[in-house]
Amino acid sequence: MSSNEDPISPIRQAEQHFGIQFPPDYRHFLATQGSMSQFVLPADDYLMINEAAELVEVNEAGEFQERFPGSLVIGGDGSREMLTYDFRHDPPPLVLLDVSAQDWSSAIHQASSLTAFLEEFPQTGWKWDDPAP
Incomplete structure (x- = not known):
């Protein structure tokens, strides 16, 4: 099998597509x-929280990369957030960003990492009033 035929994991494919390395x-x-x-x-x-194979489609559907350079949508509340x-x-x-937000000024800080977010979420749920740093 040539290197062009080697399977690349959906995680690595998404990282390559966005030019980033996930935490x-x-x-x-x-x-x-x-x-x-x-x-x-x-x-x-x-x-x-979306699976890796859905990340490209989710981010392109909302034109998030254009409106929010440096963003990567990974999930949400199942509705607008x-x-x-x-x-x-x-x-x-x-x-947290609303799908209709126009720029980063609408961002609401949720957590410093996914680990912290998943630990806090059962108690706090979505935070609606913590401005992003």
């Missing part, structure tokens, strides 16, 4: 859990 905890989540879509208790908020990495920062924090 280690997000790569681990994608490799082990893959995705999630559920109401999270006790917060009783809906949380969806998009859980988004802000790769303008290192390490990239997670923020």
Whole structure:
């Protein structure tokens, strides 16, 4: 088999497409859990995290790269709010953006990492009033 025929994981394909390397905890989540879509208790908020194979389509559908340079939408609340990495920062924090937002000024900080987000979310649910740093 030639190197052109070697399978590339969906995670690596997405990283190459966006020209970024995912944070280690997000790569681990994608490799082990893959995705999630559920109401999270006790917060009783809906949380969806897309699988790696969906990332290109999700981000291109909303033209997020054009409106939010350095963004990577990874999920959301199943409706209008998009859980988004802000790769303008290192390490990239997670923020919440409405699908109709025009620029980064609408971003609401959620957590400094996916690990922190997943630990806090059952208690806090979506944060609606924490401005992005």
